[in-house]
Amino acid sequence: MSSPIKADISSIKDAVSYEKFKEKFSALEFVDNLTSSMMAASKRSTSPVKAIVFDPKPFIRAFDMASDELLRLKKRVQAKIDDQEDQAAASESQRQRKLKSFGDTFDDVHRAFESLDSRLSEVGNTAIRIGEQLETIDKQKTRAAEAKDLIQYFLEFNKGIFTRLDTLRQSEPDGGYKAAIIARRLNTIAKEVDIADTEAARANIEKYCENLEKSLLVEFDQAYSQGDGSTMNKIACTLLDFNGGSSCVQTYVNQHAFFINLLKIAEMDQESTTNIKEDFSEVDPALIRLYEEITVAIHNEWKVIFVVFPNAASVIQVFVQRIFAQSIQNYLEGLLERARNDSPVSFLQALAHSHAATAKLVTDLHRFDEKVISKALGSPALSSLLNRSFEDLFVPYLENSRYIDMELTWLSEKLQNNLGALQSSLFIKTKTMFHHRKALSRSQQSSPTKETATPLTSNAVMSSIMLTVANTMSTVSAMSSELGTQLSGSPLGQNFPATPSADGCWVPTVKDATKCFSVYMQSVHRSKELAQMTDLSLCLSLLFKLLVKELGASSILVGLDVELEALHAIDHKSEPEFGQLKVIKTVTKTLQIFQHHFQAQLIPMLASSPTLQREMMIFKNEFFSAIEEKLNAIMQRKIAVVASWMEVLFARQKKSDFKPRDDIVAVNTLSTLVCNQVVDFIQRVRDEAHVSLDGENLESYLTEVGTLLHCLLLDHFKKFPVSYAGGLVLTKDVSKYHEVIMTFKITLLDERFDMIKELGNMFIVKPENLKSVINEGYLGRIEMQLLHPYLSLRADWAKLSKIEHELFEMNEIHA
Incomplete structure (x- = not known):
C-alpha cells in the first residue's frame, strides 16, 4: 500500500535554492526544511493506533530529490565560478597593461623633472655669481666712495679744514663713532703714505686725533661723574674701535674713587702709626679693612664694567691688577718695612699674617670670578691674574731661600x-x-x-x-x-x-x-x-x-x-x-x-x-x-754610688754588735747604729726616686737598689759571729731592712727580703728547731752548702756537730 505522505517538490527546490546558501548554513535547519512538510502530513494522516509505525520511504525519496537538486545547483555554481575566473583573469591582464603604461609615463615625467631641476640649478648658480659680482661691485663702490671721502678728508686736512668731519660727528646719533673711524683711517694713511706736500695733513690729522681722543675722554669723564652708563658705553665702544680703548680704561681706573680714597686713608694710617707701637703678632687691622674694601669694590665695579665696556674681561683685569700692583703692594711694603725696623720676629710675623690675609682675599676673588664673572662671560677672567699677582707680591721676600x-x-x-x-x-x-x-x-x-x-x-x-x-x-x-x-x-x-x-x-x-x-x-x-x-x-x-x-x-x-x-x-x-x-x-x-x-x-x-x-x-x-x-x-x-756608700756604712758594723758582752743591753737594743744609718740612707734614696722618677724607670731603679741591698746583706751577714742575744739584734736589723724594702712595693723584692728575714731567724731558733726552720719556707729552696757559712757563725755552732751532720746528710738525700 502506497504511503499517503509525498514529498513536496516545490518546497525541496525552495530549500535547495542558491539564495539559501548565501547566508550562514546550518545542516540541522536544512534537514528540517526538507522534512517539515512531510512530518506535518504524517501527523495528520496517521491514527493513534498506527502512530508507532514509521514509514521512511517518503523521506528517502525527498532526500534523493534534494540530492539531485544539490548536484544541479553545484554544476550551476561551478559554471558561474568558471565564468567569473575567466573575467577576473581578463581584468588582471588589462590592469597589468595599464600599470606598465603608467610606469612608463612616470619615468618620462621624472626625467623631465630632473632636466628642469638641472636647468633651474644652472640659473640659480648664475644668479649667485651675479649676486656675488654685484656684492663685490657694491663693496668696491663703497670702498671707492669711502676712499673718495678719505681722499677728500685728507685733502681738507692738508688745507687745515676740519669742518666736514666735525659736522659729521655732531649731526648724527652715531656720528661720533663714524668720525672716530674716519680719523683712525686717516691717521693710518698719514703714517703709511709718503707723498710730497702732505706734511700739513699728517700733522693736522695727528692733532685732530689727539683732540678727538681728549674730547671723548672728557665726555666719558663727565658721563662717569654723572653716572650715565649709556653714554659711557657709547664712548667706550667708540674708543675701543678708535685706538683699542686703553686710554678710556686708564681714565676709568685712574679716576676711580677707590684709589683716591685709599691714598688718603693710607696717608692717615701712616700718620697715626708714626707714634704708636704696633703689634705685629696679630694681623694688621688696617690690612683687614683694606682687603674688605677691595672685595666690596671689585664686586660693585664688575656690575658697572660689564655694562659700560664691551671688553669687560680686559677692564676688570686692569682694575684688579692696579689694585694688587698699587694699593696692596704699597701697603704691604710699608707694613713689612715697619716690621723689619721693629725686630726680625716682627718682620716674620707680619710677613706670615699678611700672606695668610692676602691668600684669603685671593680665594674670595677666585670664588667671585667662578660664580659671577665666569657666568657672565662664559669663562673665568681673573684666575691666572690673581695667582700671578699673589706670587709677585711676596717674591721679594720668599724667592730662593730668603x-x-x-x-x-x-x-x-x-x-x-x-x-x-x-x-x-x-x-x-x-x-x-x-x-x-x-x-x-x-x-x-x-x-x-x-x-x-x-x-x-x-x-x-x-x-x-x-x-x-x-x-x-x-x-x-x-x-x-x-x-x-x-x-x-x-x-x-x-x-x-x-x-x-x-x-x-x-x-x-x-x-x-x-x-x-x-x-x-x-x-x-x-x-x-x-x-x-x-x-x-x-x-x-x-x-x-x-x-x-x-x-x-x-x-x-x-x-x-x-x-x-x-x-x-x-x-x-x-x-x-x-x-x-x-x-x-x-x-x-x-x-x-x-x-x-x-x-x-x-x-x-x-x-x-x-x-x-x-x-x-x-x-x-x-x-x-x-x-x-x-x-x-x-x-x-x-x-754604683749608692752601693759604694752602703759598703762604707756596712764597714762600720762592729763584731760586738751581734755578739755583745752584755746580753741584757743587747736585748733592749732596737737596732744597730749601722742599720739605722743604712735604713735612713735607703729611705732618702727611695724618696729621691719617687720625686725624680716614675713609671718603669722608678720600678727598675728601686729594683736595682733593693737587689743591691739584698746582695750586700747576704755578704754582710757572713762576716760576723752571732750570739743568741746578738741574733735578736740581728733580727731587729733585718726587720728594719725588710720594713723599708716593703715600702718599695715591688713583689720581687718582697720575696727576697722575706728570705733575708728567715735567714735572720736561723740565728735565734733553738738547736732542736733549726732543722725545721732550714727545711721550710724560702730557706728550704736553698742548698745547704750556701746556708752553711751563716750557720757556722752561730756562737753555739761548735756544740751542734750532731745537728750539722744530720742537716748535711738530709740535704744530700734531698739532692
Whole structure:
C-alpha cells in the first residue's frame, strides 16, 4: 500500500535554492526544511493506533530529490565560478597593461623633472655669481666712495679744514663713532703714505686725533661723574674701535674713587702709626679693612664694567691688577718695612699674617670670578691674574731661600737666648771637669757592683748630630756646628759662672724646653704658611734639626755628660748628695714633648716626601738613643754610688754588735747604729726616686737598689759571729731592712727580703728547731752548702756537730 505522505517538490527546490546558501548554513535547519512538510502530513494522516509505525520511504525519496537538486545547483555554481575566473583573469591582464603604461609615463615625467631641476640649478648658480659680482661691485663702490671721502678728508686736512668731519660727528646719533673711524683711517694713511706736500695733513690729522681722543675722554669723564652708563658705553665702544680703548680704561681706573680714597686713608694710617707701637703678632687691622674694601669694590665695579665696556674681561683685569700692583703692594711694603725696623720676629710675623690675609682675599676673588664673572662671560677672567699677582707680591721676600734663611737665623738666635746661660755654664763646666775625669780613682772603679753601661762622653753622638745639622743648614752661615766654637770666643763664655739650671740640673728644665718648643712651633706655623709646598718638607726638617741641635745636642746631651761626670767625681768616703736623678725625669718629659710633636705633627707633614720622612725618623731615633744611653749610664752610675756608700756604712758594723758582752743591753737594743744609718740612707734614696722618677724607670731603679741591698746583706751577714742575744739584734736589723724594702712595693723584692728575714731567724731558733726552720719556707729552696757559712757563725755552732751532720746528710738525700 502506497504511503499517503509525498514529498513536496516545490518546497525541496525552495530549500535547495542558491539564495539559501548565501547566508550562514546550518545542516540541522536544512534537514528540517526538507522534512517539515512531510512530518506535518504524517501527523495528520496517521491514527493513534498506527502512530508507532514509521514509514521512511517518503523521506528517502525527498532526500534523493534534494540530492539531485544539490548536484544541479553545484554544476550551476561551478559554471558561474568558471565564468567569473575567466573575467577576473581578463581584468588582471588589462590592469597589468595599464600599470606598465603608467610606469612608463612616470619615468618620462621624472626625467623631465630632473632636466628642469638641472636647468633651474644652472640659473640659480648664475644668479649667485651675479649676486656675488654685484656684492663685490657694491663693496668696491663703497670702498671707492669711502676712499673718495678719505681722499677728500685728507685733502681738507692738508688745507687745515676740519669742518666736514666735525659736522659729521655732531649731526648724527652715531656720528661720533663714524668720525672716530674716519680719523683712525686717516691717521693710518698719514703714517703709511709718503707723498710730497702732505706734511700739513699728517700733522693736522695727528692733532685732530689727539683732540678727538681728549674730547671723548672728557665726555666719558663727565658721563662717569654723572653716572650715565649709556653714554659711557657709547664712548667706550667708540674708543675701543678708535685706538683699542686703553686710554678710556686708564681714565676709568685712574679716576676711580677707590684709589683716591685709599691714598688718603693710607696717608692717615701712616700718620697715626708714626707714634704708636704696633703689634705685629696679630694681623694688621688696617690690612683687614683694606682687603674688605677691595672685595666690596671689585664686586660693585664688575656690575658697572660689564655694562659700560664691551671688553669687560680686559677692564676688570686692569682694575684688579692696579689694585694688587698699587694699593696692596704699597701697603704691604710699608707694613713689612715697619716690621723689619721693629725686630726680625716682627718682620716674620707680619710677613706670615699678611700672606695668610692676602691668600684669603685671593680665594674670595677666585670664588667671585667662578660664580659671577665666569657666568657672565662664559669663562673665568681673573684666575691666572690673581695667582700671578699673589706670587709677585711676596717674591721679594720668599724667592730662593730668603725666607727659610731668616726663619732659621731667628730660631737659632731665639733658642740660644733661651738656653744661652745654661750653654755657657755647660761650656765652663765641661772644661773644668775634663781633667777630673782622667783622675778618677781606681778604687771607685773596683766597686763590687759593676755598672751595666759604661759612661760615655757626648762628643761622638753630638758631633754626628751637629754634622747632620750643619750639612742640611748650609744656608745659615752664622750658625756654629760645635758648642765650643759658639762659646769660646764670647764674653759670656769667658766670664759667666758655671751654675746649673733653676731645678739644680745641668740640663734644660721642662719650662725651658717648653719655651724652646713654643718659639719652634711659631717657626713651624709660619713655614706652613710661607713655604712652597715643594719646599715645606725640607723647611720643617731643617727647623726640627735646628731644635735638636740647640736643645738636644748642645744642651741636653752635654748636660747629661756633666751630670755623669759629677757622679764619677763623688768622693766615696763621704755621704753622697741627692738630687742627681731629677735630670732623668726632666729629660724624660722633654723627650715626651719631642716624641709627641714628632709623631702627631712632623711625620704627617712629611708624608709628601717619603725619603725625607724616613731620614728624619732615623735622625730622631739616633738622637733618642743617644739620650737614653746617657740616662741609663746616669742611673747605673747612681746605683754604683749608692752601693759604694752602703759598703762604707756596712764597714762600720762592729763584731760586738751581734755578739755583745752584755746580753741584757743587747736585748733592749732596737737596732744597730749601722742599720739605722743604712735604713735612713735607703729611705732618702727611695724618696729621691719617687720625686725624680716614675713609671718603669722608678720600678727598675728601686729594683736595682733593693737587689743591691739584698746582695750586700747576704755578704754582710757572713762576716760576723752571732750570739743568741746578738741574733735578736740581728733580727731587729733585718726587720728594719725588710720594713723599708716593703715600702718599695715591688713583689720581687718582697720575696727576697722575706728570705733575708728567715735567714735572720736561723740565728735565734733553738738547736732542736733549726732543722725545721732550714727545711721550710724560702730557706728550704736553698742548698745547704750556701746556708752553711751563716750557720757556722752561730756562737753555739761548735756544740751542734750532731745537728750539722744530720742537716748535711738530709740535704744530700734531698739532692
